[in-house]
Amino acid sequence: MSSPHGFYFDNGYARLPERLFARCEPTPVAAPVGVLFNTALAGQLGLDASTLDSPDGAALLAGNTLAEGSEPIAQAYAGHQFGYPNMLGDGRAILLGEQLTPDGQRRDIQLKGAGRTPFSRGGDGRAALGPMLREYLISEAMHALGIATTRSLAVVATGEPVYRETALPGAILTRVAASHLRVGTFQFAAGQRDPELLETLVDYTLQRHYPELRESDNQALALLDSVMERQLDLIVHWMRVGFIHGVMNTDNVTLSGETIDYGPCAFMDQYHPDTVFSSIDHQGRYAYGNQPAITQWNLTRFAETLLPLIDTDTDTAVQKATNVIRSFSGRYDAKWLAMMRAKLGLFGDDPVDATLIQDLLDWMQ
Known part of the structure; x- marks a missing residue:
């Protein structure tokens, strides 16, 4: 279903058995303000940058309003953390839906830092501005370096503090992924x-x-x-x-x-x-x-x-x-x-290449 902002969702994951996710909506924030917006990526996704990079767009990308066709869910998953198994899930991320792009691709649109979910395990479900800017910058750098990566569409400041060691300004990152299957x-x-x-x-x-x-x-x-x-x-x-x-x-x-x-x-x-x-x-x-x-x-x-x-x-x-x-x-x-x-810049397939390369790395170390 299309929306005025260009969202065109077809949410296949939300049609899977509900043990794999929990339906939940983002928690509204006090004063959403856009900080960074990726106009080029918006175009690739078929989204209207002019309406999203605006106060109304910031409210949507903060989760205060929902785009037509979105079916917000938090995904369930487990994981070995530093070698030890644990039950996890999206504790501060909410998947809005799967965007169908003009070139026929399917991309997850997810809000990171969008509030508590059934998987938050005591966390506040929020994110600080600094780490969200960091993810935006590094993920886009990785993309520019030709490395497969999730992408960053926007960072929106929430107008609310988050409390870690100290009080920090809060923010929400809009993450774009081929999927969040892990x-x-x-x-x-x-x-x-x-x-x-x-x-x-x-x-x-x-x-x-x-x-x-x-x-x-x-x-x-x-x-x-x-x-x-x-x-x-x-x-x-x-x-x-x-x-x-x-x-x-x-x-x-x-x-x-x-x-x-x-x-x-x-x-x-x-x-x-x-x-x-x-x-x-x-x-x-x-x-x-x-x-x-x-x-x-x-x-x-x-x-x-x-x-x-x-x-x-x-x-x-x-x-x-x-x-x-x-x-x-x-x-x-x-x-x-x-x-x-x-x-x-080595040409051909010389048997001594591996030794030459290892020597270089040893010298660098």
């Missing part, structure tokens, strides 16, 4: 111990991101392999630019292959593989140099959720999934070497 979404579904729910989620994921796999003999196994391929490409790009995500929990691993959640993240100024950028990552689990291995670990957790659909015989399912997971290292090494050759 490894953690499948962990939540698997935890329901309902094969039909898991099959429904696989079918939705294939329809949304991997339609070419719908004719596969083993859809779940093909999905695992294709998600791995996109994650491999993503991590190689992170390594290319010295990006440290900081919080590579399974709920921050998208099935679309986009970078998501710009909390404690950074670009290295000086090369060192042990560089960490998270005040709570005391063991260096998510250090720059650990990112490929952690990605493989996260994909192993994804594989575990798919076992019942890969094969009815558990041992056979484990073997098939393990074969895919074990292919990660070889595939990563090949992609990383190709990236570094291109980065350094």
Whole structure:
């Protein structure tokens, strides 16, 4: 359904079984004022920048009013946080709907910092202005660097304080994503111990991101392999630019292959593989140099959720999934070497290239 601002929603996720989300609306704020607006992205989405980059538009992007056709929901998901499982969900983000763009794409429009949801677990559901500006800037920088990422449409100040260590000005970020499907979404579904729910989620994921796999003999196994391929490409790009995500929990691993959640993240100024950028990552689990291995670990957790659909015989399912997971290292090494050759301007395929590149990295360190 179209709206005066150009929103044209078709909300497939809101038609899935309601165990996967909770219906809830944003909590209105006192005095919404636009701070940043991404006019170019608005055009790509088919939205009217002239009406959205205005006081009325700020009220809509703060959640004080709802666009026609929106069906606000908070998504349920689980996740391994620093290696430990937890039940999570959108504690401060509300998905307004799925925008159908002029070029036939489908994009989630989500408000981050839009107030409490059933998954807030004692949190206030709000966000501070500084971190929302940071996500806007870094996500758009990542996009400009050619790295798959969620995008930022707008930052709106709320006119209300949020209380962390001190009182900070509040804000809401409008995030745009190919989807918010995560490894953690499948962990939540698997935890329901309902094969039909898991099959429904696989079918939705294939329809949304991997339609070419719908004719596969083993859809779940093909999905695992294709998600791995996109994650491999993503991590190689992170390594290319010295990006440290900081919080590579399974709920921050998208099935679309986009970078998501710009909390404690950074670009290295000086090369060192042990560089960490998270005040709570005391063991260096998510250090720059650990990112490929952690990605493989996260994909192993994804594989575990798919076992019942890969094969009815558990041992056979484990073997098939393990074969895919074990292919990660070889595939990563090949992609990383190709990236570094291109980065350094090396032509051809010389056997000594890997040694030359490692020598350079050792010197840089």
